[in-house]
Amino acid sequence: MIEVDVLVAEIGSTTTLVNAFKGLGTPCPEFVGQGLAPTTVLQGDVTVGLEGAVKDLEKRLGKAVKWKRMMATSSAAGGxxxxxxxxxxxxxxxxxxxxxxxxxxxxxxxxxxxxxxxxxxxxxxxxxxxxxxxxxxxxxxxxxxxxxxxxxxxxxxxxxxxxxxxxxxxxxxxxxxxxxxxxxxxxxxxxxxxxxxxxxxxxxxxxxxxxxxxxAPGMEKIRTMVDGPIVPTPGAVMMAALLLKEDIGDLIVVDVGGATTDVHSVTEGSEEINRILIAPEPAAKRTVEGDLGVYVNRYNVVEVLGFEEARKKFGDNLSHALEVQPPVPKNQDEVWLAEFLTEIAAVTAVNRHAGGIKHLYGPTGRYTVAEGKDLTGVKWIIGTGGALTRLPGGRRILEKIRSKTTGKKLLPGEDARVLIDRDYIMASTGVLSKEYPDDAIKLLKKSLRINDVRTD
Structure with missing residues (x-):
């Protein structure tokens, strides 16, 4: 049997996963492992899926798991x-x-x-x-x-x-x-x-x-297993992003999912842009693109480019590939399509999240204003969620977000560094930070493989 300090459940609309952590409160907190199972909110009892995720974790570890506490994030029951x-x-x-x-x-x-x-x-x-x-x-x-x-x-x-x-x-x-x-x-x-x-x-x-x-429907029994905090999953990601920003500097987090794509940014922007902003922007901002998902909304993602343009880039078999694409790609062709869709979704979502420069004309001639979120001061571009953490091309995809020119969109510059949440624990560390902030930042930096990277 493996004894862990905290088990964090992420109860999604379709999938429930659990992340196990031990050594909390010590100099070396540890991520033990992850298990997942289908969410059972529609069956009226979410604990069935939660128990399934725990069993999957035990199967992967080859041992029973005993925990002292369970915390949770949730986007089930409609979020x-x-x-x-x-x-x-x-x-x-x-x-x-x-x-x-x-x-x-x-x-x-x-x-x-x-x-x-x-x-x-x-x-x-x-x-x-x-x-x-x-x-x-x-x-x-x-x-x-x-x-x-x-x-x-x-x-x-x-x-x-x-x-x-x-x-x-x-x-x-x-x-x-x-x-x-x-x-x-x-x-x-x-x-x-x-x-x-x-x-x-x-x-x-x-x-x-x-x-x-x-x-909420299907969530009535959640407290029979979860005795710690329950936080909305996107809110937990934002909590982790805020914590990380204090440690490593301005950042954005991109989470491409099956139905939606979320972008979180934590940056005050540059003084130059702030002087010409026509309306204030929050330091911490989240946008969610409900039409950009690599499974449920895969046809919408293709329409961002236009089907003919997408077919030229992907290949003549695009229609058939879209028709048979599963939620989780299993062979190389399915991985290629998933990466193609993820790149479109990620780049489009960040462009929508970012503000821009406008030139206006008045009695004294042309003047320049800025509107929306300024990402030019961002030092780090972070990928989390199933697509960007599990597909082999996640890093390459996020590198496409960087702007090589000082154009009208206020995007991160060429010097922004890309990090991947390799252990897929960003939301879990967010809820963990409510009670274990020091451990949460250590675990998250381990997942991002950032301990040996200079942050100045």
């Missing part, structure tokens, strides 16, 4: 479903969106201004885990956020609400939700013009998720 509602799209609504995505949410709806009857009907159909309500800078306009609170309390009772709006409206909002919705008050996500403050909301979103994920 962390949220709707966000602000006052002005480019200000409070956008700030609320950044907070939700950075916490690992699946954003199903975003509105600005007064909620309409059709908006409320959509919220009821979505049945979000959490509603994020924002609106107004501190001590500014508060009529809209108060009216939206009344409508949510009347039409969507019992859904937890996080209020991250005008501090001057808190008392009225608290009274409105009293006895109807559980409400959590955090600092305003947009307290002053051109100032984002999304971290307090992110932290509370994850706390509320942990409380409510156990009542």
């Amino acid at each position: 962390l479903k949220m709707t966000v509602h602000g006052l002005v799209y480019d200000m409070t609504a956008k700030a609320a969106k950044e907070a939700a995505l950075g916490a690992g949410a699946v954003l199903h709806m975003m509105t600005a201004g007064f909620l309409s009857q059709s908006d409320l009907e959509k919220i009821r159909k979505i049945k979000p885990n959490i509603i994020l309500l924002a609106g107004g800078v501190d001590y500014g306009e508060k009529k809209t956020v108060i009216e939206n609170a009344r409508k949510i309390a009347e039409h969507c009772p019992d859904i937890p609400v996080i209020y991250a709006g005008n501090v001057a409206a808190r008392e009225e909002v608290a009274e409105i939700f009293s006895g109807k919705n559980r409400v959590f008050f955090v600092e305003n996500v947009y307290p002053r013009i051109d100032e984002l403050n999304v971290e307090p909301a992110r932290r509370v979103i994850q706390q509320v998720f942990e409380e409510h994920i156990v009542v």
Whole structure:
């Protein structure tokens, strides 16, 4: 029997995996191994898949595994479903969106201004885990956020609400939700013009998720096995990215999956670009591309290039290859197609995540502005997730992200270094960092093979 300190489960929509760690609290924490099995959320009991992943781990190790604690990340049962509602799209609504995505949410709806009857009907159909309500800078306009609170309390009772709006409206909002919705008050996500403050909301979103994920369909029994924190999987990746940035510098993390592609960036950007930004950007930003997945959305990925262009690059058998491609490639032809799709998805997702330079014309002539996330200061490009960590061409694919010229897109430069999460433990180290931050960073750097790489 092997005794481990912590077993971290990653409960996905289709696959559940477990990562075992021992030696926590010592100078040399160790990643012991990984097991996986199909997720059983649709069968109404996620612990069946979790037990299957543990059995797979034991089979790979050749011994039974005993653990002291189990933690978890989850994107099962639809993940962390949220709707966000602000006052002005480019200000409070956008700030609320950044907070939700950075916490690992699946954003199903975003509105600005007064909620309409059709908006409320959509919220009821979505049945979000959490509603994020924002609106107004501190001590500014508060009529809209108060009216939206009344409508949510009347039409969507019992859904937890996080209020991250005008501090001057808190008392009225608290009274409105009293006895109807559980409400959590955090600092305003947009307290002053051109100032984002999304971290307090992110932290509370994850706390509320942990409380409510156990009542999602198929997740009721999760606490019978998991006695530690439960974090949204994308949120756990962001936690790991934030921890790593403090150690090695500005970075982006690319996670290409079967259905979506996530990009996380942790960088303040360059002073030169910050001076000409037309709207503030968060230091830690996540975007999710719902159309870029190498299995479920493989046809959408091909359409990014256009089918004929893709066929020229891949070969005349592209149609047949797409038709028979399995979720996990098993032979060389399937690996080639998976790498082809992964490259398109990764490069496209990072280009969408990155901001750009614009030239505008006014009374005094042409002037230059920047819009969106500046990645030019990024030192590290990190690949995680099944595709980039398991395909042999992961490093080559991520090298395509680097920009060789100072063009209009604010992409990482040629000197950015590529790292691969070889042990596929980034999300696990994120949730582990809640209680074992020193061990988490050591384990993650081992997985990235960075201990012998200069970081200055």
